[in-house]
Amino acid sequence: MLDKKMMQSTLKEIKELREELLEARKLAAPDHPRYASLINLKHYMILRSENRTKIQEKLFLMSLSSLGRSFAHVAASVDTIYDQLSSSLGLKMISAKETEAFHHITIPESIELASKNATALFGGKASAKLSKQSTAIMVTLPSHAAHDDGALIRSLAGAGVNLFRINTAHDGPEIWQGMADVIGDINRSLPEQEQIRIFVDLAGPKIRTGAICRLELDTVIGSNKGHKEVLIWPEGHKTLPRRNDPVTREKLPAQISIDNTLFGRLVPHSTIRITDTNGKKAHLHILEKQGGYFRAMIDKKVYLGDDTVLRYGDISGIVLDRERQTDPIRLFAGDTLVITEEDIEGCSAQHDGTGTTLHPARISCTLKGVASLVKVGDRISIDDGKIGLEVTALSTGEITCRVVGAKANGTLLKGEKGINFPDTHIDTDAITPHDLKNLESVIGFADSLGISFCQSPADVANLQQILESRGRGDIGIIAKIETAQALKNIPQIIEQLLLSRKSGVMIARGDLAIEVGFSALASIQEKLLDICDAAHMPVIWATQVLESQMKSNLPSRAEVTDAAMSGRAECVMLNKGVFAVDTIDVLRTILHDMHRMFKKNRQLLGKETLWEKG
16 A cells, blocks of 8 residues: 555655756756757756655655666656656646646657667667667777788678777877778678778877886796797897887797807707706797798797807707897885886886895886876876885976885886876876877778867867867767766766767776776766766777687686676777687677666566576
């Protein structure tokens, strides 16, 4: 039996809430291009401006619609609850004229609008069905995707990719255009709604560690995990390519040169025996000769120095030249690291004969002026949180830090790794001069552009103005949310995005987790999904989705659960990996199963077959 007293008190609270929502009409101009979404966003913010838990509980006890499922159509849900309570109490319901004056979007209209916004960005066919949810799949393209006549892109497209991501932080215009040409060729045979979209990620003001110096140390080749490739050059081959190719970012094989007598005796399918600087023995198996060098595989991790002995049959030889090795800056908890704005190469700490530190480890930072922004006690994170620091002292152009987070056996500090300052507000333009230069190379084929490290509505407005001035206001704009400052400004960022014909939000969980703390990420990604739902704004769920599956073809249980949660978003992004095609199959299966059970945050009540036999 219904509790009449509870119904009356609940109706009173709903009426008060409705009056607050009516005031929101003053907060948005009726001529706004996406007025319905903007006004609903304002309604959502009013709804969430107070603790509504008690009224939610009362609605649940009366089996009425929960406000927790109303985010995409707040006013319509409030009116529905108002009428349900009024009808049960024999009171006057809201007239059609009053509803029209409320200027709210109906529940079916909100579902249709959200679907249209998603398909405008990600492709596919819009659906207004209450029980229909779909999530597009986006894959990041590696450097080599532009080669081999686009075989990789074609296989990924065949597996069901809806969008490809081109990351302008890597490669260059020629490779980006090559990728786009392959996608364009695929699209020529597809109907418009099934054509694959191109999302171009502008690099933005990513703060990174500088280069690390290279020393004439014992060269490490091979691996504890098994065979590794080595290139063997003849005497006189002094210029050896770097292990990490600066253009493709791909690791090249280790390389050495040996004396001509030994080199001249080598033949494919033979073996060189090695005794390294530590007396460890290993075997270098010759595979084939290519041009002026031999390809070989080594079976163990060894250290090659001036005293390394090579034996081949009845002759012996030495390593004449080897790659300069990166100075191994290994940091332990309690160590000191100096981050400098000087354009220097990073180096490890220097100690005297007693182990006393003469000079701490140093590394440069790509952002000039950062030392004037941080404070003593601020946290700094390097390489996606692998190294945690705390600022202990400041001087002109330098930040002295204590290492507070590292592995028990130390963590290697590497060059060109991201640096995060979660306690520091760094006010930089999201669109850098380098981004503007890159934009000219991609504007002809990009369907959408990502603003990396978007922190304010001004960042969005800047790109909107740039695109309009070039006659490309049709390109979608996606704000990547990855800083604490962006979270504070998220309502204003979304309002600015609503001025674009196509727009969306990426929850970039990599840098965002560093900024807000890993434990807070779960709740924050939910809050971002909710506010975007209120603005009918499509969301991309990004970073480390099924990462183990991509690399080893076997996902962790936690990754499967995370992938299932990604079905709440309109698009999920996979990074590059060897097993990308297999991962797409796994992800599509997970999303299909979840979409039969949920639409956004609303559970669907289809027939349950879990316990059926047969």
